[in-house]
Amino acid sequence: MWNDGKPYSAHDQMVRRDFLKATGAAIATSALPGAAHEALAANASPRILLKGGCVLSFDQALGDFDKADVLIEGKRIAAVGRNLAAANATVIDATGTIVLPGFIDTHHHLYQALLRNIQGNGLLADYFRDIANGPKSATPFFRPQDAYIGGLSGALRSLDSGVTTIADVSQVNNSPEHSDALIHGFQQSGARIVYAYTSGAGPDVKWPQDLERLLKRYFSSSDQLVTPAFSGSVNRDMLATGRKYGMRIWSHIVETLPNSFPKDFEQMGAEGVLRSDTVYIHFTGATPKQAKLVADTGGAVSAAVPIEMTMRHGMPVVQVCLDNGLTPSLSSDVETSMSADMFTMMRSCFLLQRAMVNERSIQGEKDLPKLLTARDVIAMATIQGARDCALDKKVGSLTPGKEADIVMLRADTIDSFPLNNAYGAIVTGMDTSNVDTVMVAGKIVKRHGRLVGVDLARLRKEATQARDYIAGKMNWPISVIDSSTPGR
Numbered sequence: 293m294w295n296d297g298k299p300y301s302a303h304d305q306m307v308r309r310d311f312l313k314a315t316g317a318a319i320a321t322s323a324l325p326g327a328a329h330e331a332l333a334a335n336a337s338p339r340i341l342l343k344g345g346c347v348l349s350f351d352q353a354l355g356d357f358d359k360a361d362v363l364i365e366g367k368r369i370a371a372v373g374r375n376l377a378a379a380n381a382t383v384i385d386a387t388g389t390i391v392l393p394g395f396i397d398t399h400h401h402l403y404q405a406l407l408r409n410i411q412g413n414g415l416l417a418d419y420f421r422d423i424a425n426g427p428k429s430a431t432p433f434f435r436p437q438d439a440y441i442g443g444l445s446g447a448l449r450s451l452d453s454g455v456t457t458i459a460d461v462s463q464v465n466n467s468p469e470h471s472d473a474l475i476h477g478f479q480q481s482g483a484r485i486v487y488a489y490t491s492g493a494g495p496d497v498k499w500p501q502d503l504e505r506l507l508k509r510y511f512s513s514s515d516q517l518v519t520p521a522f523s524g525s526v527n528r529d530m531l532a533t534g535r536k537y538g539m540r541i542w543s544h545i546v547e548t549l550p551n552s553f554p555k556d557f558e559q560m561g562a563e564g565v566l567r568s569d570t571v572y573i574h575f576t577g578a579t580p581k582q583a584k585l586v587a588d589t590g591g592a593v594s595a596a597v598p599i600e601m602t603m604r605h606g607m608p609v610v611q612v613c614l615d616n617g618l619t620p621s622l623s624s625d626v627e628t629s630m631s632a633d634m635f636t637m638m639r640s641c642f643l644l645q646r647a648m649v650n651e652r653s654i655q656g657e658k659d660l661p662k663l664l665t666a667r668d669v670i671a672m673a674t675i676q677g678a679r680d681c682a683l684d685k686k687v688g689s690l691t692p693g694k695e696a697d698i699v700m701l702r703a704d705t706i707d708s709f710p711l712n713n714a715y716g717a718i719v720t721g722m723d724t725s726n727v728d729t730v731m732v733a734g735k736i737v738k739r740h741g742r743l744v745g746v747d748l749a750r751l752r753k754e755a756t757q758a759r760d761y762i763a764g765k766m767n768w769p770i771s772v773i774d775s776s777t778p779g780r
């Protein structure tokens with residue numbers, strides 16, 4: 293275990309030492325898993341051959357295969373094809389599985405894993421009152437150790453469900469110590485995480501002044517799993533700050549929030565302020581003209597379809613984007629109100645777009661947009677997510693030379709056999725129970741349906757303790773069946 297024993301690499305020894313210096317031993321000694329450590333041990337051979345699976349490469353040149361092999365050397369994909377010869381490789385039998393790129397969630401707030409499902413009936417107003425932004429919301433009460441354990445458990449949950457990359461719009465940077473703790477948890481998780489540096493809440497916020505320190509301390513190399521980005525409300529100052537440091541920018545735009553959708557959006561476009569470095573989150577309420585403006589300026593849209601539908605963000609903007617040459621990627625947003633697994637996101641997007649087009653057809657409309665196919669939404673959940681995170685040179689498809697972020701889904705289980713259509717099985721049939729094996733940069737982080745090297749009992753205990761602390765500060769009902777608070 294990472295905390296109980298020796299660090300698993302020189303890099304992690306350094307991470308651990310720096311972290312102890314910054315935040316004190318309390319957090320580090322309670323830190324958790326060591327998934328990457330175990331994965332290193334599991335990957336004794338630098339070559340791994342995934343043999344005989346149904347391989348969906350999402351690489352246009354390679355195509356998809358009923359049956360093929362994937363060869364991994366170190367952290368990269370070396371080859372994809374039929375009957376690959378691979379001397380000295382550790383062979384993983386992929387028979388009965390679908391092998392595809394790891395899913396990419398382009399907008400999440402991982403620290404809120406501590407409060408998952410707390411607002412199953414919640415609307416945006418409930419969320420802002422209780423969870424984030426409101427003067428009496430929970431986020432200001434998060435201590436560094438709560439940010440750490442929340443971020444870590446959120447990231448591990450994503451890995452467990454086959455999500456290998458998460459863009460975390462980290463709204464719990466309540467102080468520099470919070471940022472250190474959060475980044476430390478992300479580094480430990482073994483997930484690929486875009487840490488989109490966002491303001492936290494409370495009196496000790498040092499956003500964005502602490503940015504240079506963070507960049508220097510943690511992000512001197514881009515050749516690592518956790519990389520930096522910037523996030524804030526869409527306005528000229530925020531965009532200028534992110535660009536000053538050459539960072540990609542994430543920004544929420546929500547139709548139903550006052551002052552969220554910039555009134556001068558078109559003007560910003562005309563001035564050249566809207567560029568290809570920006571991911572617009574939700575983008576609900578966007579007109580066709582505004583969607584086209586984002587497409588023309590090379591921007592990206594992250595659609596959190598299930599959350600937008602349940603929390604009153606406005607109608608998901610998927611069709612408006614598609615009509616204007618813009619393919620959105622998919623995101624989970626907040627676990628306080630919805631699951632963060634990609635099956636939920638893919639299925640919601642698939643169903644919503646088809647429901648809307650089907651209804652128009654029933655009403656007699658002609659020349660309708662194309663119905664989304666199951667394969668289309670898997671592409672949104674993989675290669676499109678990689679493009680939107682500007683990581684498509686590294687991940688998003690099973691392309692030789694890219695890093696090996698790979699998921700193996702069991703298709704020989706009671707919910708999937710006999711396998712008749714791989715795309716349909718994933719989007720219309722499967723759930724997280726089908727996630728058998730997950731690999732990030734060639735390291736196995738989940739195998740045979742279980743996270744590797746994660747002490748779940750300990751994680752559960754520490755997450756529960758942190759939740760209890762925050763719930764106590766908020767005077768939330770202790771009972772899990774009490775629904776007296778709005779949104780519960």
Ligand SMILES: [Zn+2]
Pocket residue numbers: 399400401461544573625626
């Ligand atoms: Zn969000």
